[in-house]
Each structure stands twice: as C-alpha cells, then as structure tokens.
Amino acid sequence: MSQLLEVSGVSVSFDGFKAINNLSFSIGPAEMRAIIGPNGAGKTTFMDIVTGKTKPDEGSVLWGDMSKNLIGMNEAKIARIGIGRKFQRPTVFEDQSVFENLLMAVKNDRSPWSVLFFKPKFKDLAKVEELASEIGLSDQLERKSGELSHGQKQWLEIGMLLAQDPQLLLVDEPAAGMTLGEREHTTDILKEAAKTRAVVVVEHDMDFVRRLECKVTVLHEGSVLAEGSLDHVTQNKDVIDVYLGR
Amino acid sequence: MDFVKKHPSLPAFIATLLIFTLAVTFLSEAYGTGTMSTSFVKTLGKTLCLALVAISMDLVWGYTGILSLGHFAFFGLGGYMIGMWLMFARTKLIVVESMAAADIPATAMEIKDAVGTQIFGVVGSSDFPLVWMFAHSFWAQIALVVLVPGLLALVFGWLAFRSRVTGVYLSILTQAMTLALSLYLFQNDSGLRGNNGLSGLQNLPGLDAVSQDAVSIWFFWASAFALLVTYLIANFVVSGKFGSVIRGIRDDEARVRFLGYSVEGFKLFVFVLTAIIAGIGGALYYPQAGIINPAEIAPIASIYLAVWVAIGGRGRIYGAVIGAGVVSLVSTYFTGGQAPNINLGFYTIKWVDWWQVLLGLSFVLVTLFAPKGIGGLFDLISGRLSPSRKGAPLGPDQGSLREQEAEK
Numbered sequence A: 001m002s003q004l005l006e007v008s009g010v011s012v013s014f015d016g017f018k019a020i021n022n023l024s025f026s027i028g029p030a031e032m033r034a035i036i037g038p039n040g041a042g043k044t045t046f047m048d049i050v051t052g053k054t055k056p057d058e059g060s061v062l063w064g065d066m067s068k069n070l071i072g073m074n075e076a077k078i079a080r081i082g083i084g085r086k087f088q089r090p091t092v093f094e095d096q097s098v099f100e101n102l103l104m105a106v107k108n109d110r111s112p113w114s115v116l117f118f119k120p121k122f123k124d125l126a127k128v129e130e131l132a133s134e135i136g137l138s139d140q141l142e143r144k145s146g147e148l149s150h151g152q153k154q155w156l157e158i159g160m161l162l163a164q165d166p167q168l169l170l171v172d173e174p175a176a177g178m179t180l181g182e183r184e185h186t187t188d189i190l191k192e193a194a195k196t197r198a199v200v201v202v203e204h205d206m207d208f209v210r211r212l213e214c215k216v217t218v219l220h221e222g223s224v225l226a227e228g229s230l231d232h233v234t235q236n237k238d239v240i241d242v243y244l245g246r
Numbered sequence B: 001m002d003f004v005k006k007h008p009s010l011p012a013f014i015a016t017l018l019i020f021t022l023a024v025t026f027l028s029e030a031y032g033t034g035t036m037s038t039s040f041v042k043t044l045g046k047t048l049c050l051a052l053v054a055i056s057m058d059l060v061w062g063y064t065g066i067l068s069l070g071h072f073a074f075f076g077l078g079g080y081m082i083g084m085w086l087m088f089a090r091t092k093l094i095v096v097e098s099m100a101a102a103d104i105p106a107t108a109m110e111i112k113d114a115v116g117t118q119i120f121g122v123v124g125s126s127d128f129p130l131v132w133m134f135a136h137s138f139w140a141q142i143a144l145v146v147l148v149p150g151l152l153a154l155v156f157g158w159l160a161f162r163s164r165v166t167g168v169y170l171s172i173l174t175q176a177m178t179l180a181l182s183l184y185l186f187q188n189d190s191g192l193r194g195n196n197g198l199s200g201l202q203n204l205p206g207l208d209a210v211s212q213d214a215v216s217i218w219f220f221w222a223s224a225f226a227l228l229v230t231y232l233i234a235n236f237v238v239s240g241k242f243g244s245v246i247r248g249i250r251d252d253e254a255r256v257r258f259l260g261y262s263v264e265g266f267k268l269f270v271f272v273l274t275a276i277i278a279g280i281g282g283a284l285y286y287p288q289a290g291i292i293n294p295a296e297i298a299p300i301a302s303i304y305l306a307v308w309v310a311i312g313g314r315g316r317i318y319g320a321v322i323g324a325g326v327v328s329l330v331s332t333y334f335t336g337g338q339a340p341n342i343n344l345g346f347y348t349i350k351w352v353d354w355w356q357v358l359l360g361l362s363f364v365l366v367t368l369f370a371p372k373g374i375g376g377l378f379d380l381i382s383g384r385l386s387p388s389r390k391g392a393p394l395g396p397d398q399g400s401l402r403e404q405e406a407e408k
Helices: A043-050 A075-081 A098-105 A112-116 A122-134 A150-163 A180-194 A206-212 A230-234 A237-244 B002-006 B009-027 B038-063 B071-099 B108-123 B138-162 B167-186 B212-238 B240-251 B253-258 B263-289 B299-312 B317-335 B351-369 B376-382 B403-407
Strands: A005-014 A017-027 A032-036 A058-063 A083-086 A168-172 A198-202 A215-220 A223-228
Touching: A005 A043, A017 A043, A017 A223, A032 A180, A032 A206, A043 A168, A043 A198, A075 A083, A075 B253, A083 A150, A098 A122, A098 A150, A098 B240, A112 B240, A112 B263, A122 A150, A150 A168, A150 A180, A168 A180, A180 A198, A180 A206, A206 A230, A215 A230, A215 A237, A223 A230, A223 A237, A230 A237, B009 B212, B009 B317, B038 B071, B038 B212, B038 B240, B038 B263, B038 B299, B038 B317, B071 B108, B071 B138, B071 B167, B071 B263, B071 B299, B138 B167, B138 B263, B167 B299, B212 B240, B212 B263, B212 B317, B240 B253, B240 B263, B253 B263, B299 B317, B299 B351, B317 B351
Parallel strands: A032 A198, A032 A215, A083 A168, A168 A198
Antiparallel strands: A005 A017, A005 A058, A215 A223
C-alpha cells in the first residue's frame, strides 16, 4: 500500500540546537497514529515542518500518490491540498459565531474574489449542520465561539479541521484541559475521522493514547525512538529510560 | 431585505445621510434660505470626504488589523490626479481667451507653451513634465484617480505582505512610504509644482458663470453620494465570508493560513481596495478645498486618520464615519479661531495651539477607557454590553466570556 505522507531523513536546527535529527515517518491513507515523547522531543516542530511553517535543513516530505514534495510550499497551499492542523491551545475565532467559524472552514474556493461573492449553498449549510451535530455544538451555532467552554472550543477546532475535508489531520494535544467525559467524546470524534483519513495525534496523556487503540510512535531528541503498539513501546527499554521511567 | 436584516445600521445611516443632505441643501445660499454660508457647505462637503477615507481606514485597520499609517498618501494622490486636469483645462481656457484677442490666431503649440508657462512659471519652468501627459483628458485623469493609488498600493502591499511584515513594522513602513512621497512631491522637479502644489481647483473649467454657491452644493451632493456608495460597498465586504476571513486575519493570522486561505492575497485585496476608495475621496475633497500641496500627505495626516477611526470606534463602519465627522468638525471649530480663549490670569489658553493637545489627550483617554469609541454609545443604547472584567481573565480559557456575562 502506498503511503499518504512520507517524511524521510529530515533534520532541522535552531541556532545550533538540533530540534529534529534525521527523522523518518510515514502514515497510510486511513490510519490513526499517536506520537508521544517528552517535552522538547520535536513533536510540534515535526508538525511545523509538515504544514510548511518551518523549513527543514535537509530531507524530504512527500505527499500522496504523486509523491509531491511539500518542502517550499506555503502554509495555505499545504492546507488546501489536504493537510489540516489543530493547535495545542484552542484557536478559534472568538469574535465570531460557531456557524461563521465552521462556514469559513468548509471546503470551497479560497481566492479573495470568490470568497467576496460567496453565497452559502445548500450543501455548505448541510455540511455545517452535520459537523455541528458531530462535535455536539448544534445548539450553539449562533453563539460567539469566545463564549464556549474550553472543551467545546477544542471540538469546534476539530470540527473546523474536518470541514476542510483534509486527507491528513495533525492534532496537537486535543485532550488537554478536558474533563473525562469530554475526552471520551474527543476519542470518538477522532476514531470516526480515522476511518476515512489519516489522523496523527500528539498527546502526553497515556490513558488517552490507550483509548485511541492505534500504533504509537515515540519521539526522543528529534528522532524516532520506537514504533509499534502501545504495549510494545511501553515495554521497550529505551522508552522506559527516557520517558516513562521519569 | 435580507441585506437590511443583516445590517441593522443601514437604514438608520441612509436616513441620517439623506436628512443631513436635504437640510444642508435647504439652508444653502444657492438652493435654500441662505442661512448657511458657502464656506461652511464646503467644510461639510469636505467632512463627508474625510468620512469616506475613514471608512477605508476602518476596513484596513478595524477589520483586517493592518494599521496602515499611509492612507492619506492615496487620498492625496487622488486629489493630485483630479487637480492636474482641473488646472490644465482651466488655464487653457483662460489662455485661449486671452490669445483670441491677438491678430494672428494662436497655433496649438503656442497655446500649449503658454499654458505651460502659466502653470509651471512658479517653479521656473515652462515644459510639461511626463506625468502631465494625460492632463488634457478628463476621463484619463479620472481613471488615474483610481489607477495611481491602486497601483502604488498593489506594489507596496505586495512587497510588504509577501515578506510577512506585520504589526508596528508595517505601520512604520507605511509612514516611510507617505513621507517619501511627500518629500518627493516637495521637489520642484517632481513635475507637480513642488511646495506650491496645485491651486485654483475650486474653479471648474467652463463653469465660470456658475457661482461657488452652486458648485459647493454640487460637490456636497457628490460627496454624500460617494459616501453612501462606499458605505454600501464596505458593508458588503465585511459581511459574509469575506468579512469572516478578514476579521480572522485580524485576530489570528496563522490560523487563517492553516485553514488554506492566502492571508497575503486577502491583505493585498483589502489594501488596494481601500487605497482606491481613499483616492476617490481625495478627488472629491481637493476641488472643495481649492488647493493641494505636498504638506497634505505629510505623515501626520495619516496618523490623524487613525485617530479619527479610533475615536469613532473601529471595527464598525458607522463608527469611522462618526469619528471623522466629529473630530474634523470640532477641529475646524477650534483651529478656525471660533473657540473663545480661556484666560487663566497667568496664561491664556489659545485653542489654536492647544487643540492638538486636547485631541491627543482624548485619543489616549478613548484608547484606555472606551476602546469602542463613540460608536460604543450605540451599544449602550441597544444594551449590548460586554462584561467589565477589570482586566482579569475569566472563564475556563483566557479571554473567554462567562455565559451569564455574555447574555447581559
């Protein structure tokens, strides 16, 4: 099976500090993957590289069947070809309603002229309704998203990601600051998404990762330390030393 | 009707503008009782143009979050473009008339030279510089009113946004742009008469028989109409998805980028659009002012523009109109010598000097205590109050509102 995203031999350093060191990573078209690792392991930098925010010093990032090189593309273009990203801190447009937030994210032509004369069609409205019910915000569509609770904002952002209809979702600590019930709902949303697309979840919380029931990649000092099922990697000696043992 | 429902301020604004226009017309010397002096009609007409450029500032700053301190450069350029035609056409009429008295009819070349001497004698030249090549054509100069500010904004914006210059650095760049432009125009060999600028613009060519009383009202009407159209365009732009995207850029640029929108493209779009609006405003303003010179586009003018929008209330279009109207009319009152001096015994406060201190103070006070500006008063009336948090973040996440506060 051909892979959706192939990152190979990527390195990047900031002022001499090697944040990512010869990292290789690949994920298939409909796969869930969790990335764990201690602080400073390079999890966020890895996402920055894939989404075009940071340019690696060396290595390649290939995308899709055509093996398109993502290095050198800008963030907006990478987002348009199908990579969605959720930030650690919930970043939704707090001054705008849930509906506006979702409608902005729904996949459509994104050039200024067509956005200016954009009129939501039936399918756009249906998509917003569908997503809102999926993330449990159907009753909140008209509210300003700034008024939502922390967990609801996280869901809204996941909903905005799904609205883009990406083939790959990069999700940075989706469960941070959530209650237990909210976590379970989040797990369900992500599992559902992973049926049709690739999902990469960066997470600290082991219980949350366990509930995702997926392959785990452990990062340490900018490269892959271990890969496999959660039980497999948690028994790995190196992993215990650098991460779990602390 | 849908459009009106989405913009509750629209009927109120149109009604206010209509009543205002009719009132001024019925009080004017040309078409009414004559209670209002022609010079005051001109002041009001100019104020409408300033409101128009304030709308463009609000679009670029209040909605898109680009604090441009250079929009008066576009305003001035629009004025220069229309001024070139006005000056050329009127001088030509006068020259042709005076030459008609001579025995031998003047050739086209002689007329052109005479016009050149009339216009450029003041900077010691008589030749038409290249920039005047279209000055004979009204329609060409009207096109340039739109094209010159638009192109300058396109080139400047493309360079600045592409390099992702944001925030205060962008503000400084725009100040540098307007300063450079005004310094260039101050030179005699810039081709636009140096520090003399273009003058006599209040006299419309071929309409010498019509008194300024009537002309002033015509320009007042044109300005009111332009303001109305701009208001409608601005409302259209900020509503719907485009409005969502530009407000998103203001609040979190990176997030918009990761949604797949080309932030640079949208910024450039708004920047060019507002530069064109500013240019049109200038083209209506300077025939009423009668004179334009490079001092008009000095950096301070663009800063005033930001002050008007801040005092009026940014992020709402009628706020910009109110800000420009109130501040520029109050400014006319204080700097026109109408305000009585205050004698403190040991010192006399002359408002001509102290007005700017007052303006600066009110700017600081508005920024600190009423960030919504004068436009915020309408929220007070309609009961849309935001919670007073006294600076402390409330709610589960920083900056979020609590439910009961938000419903107030």
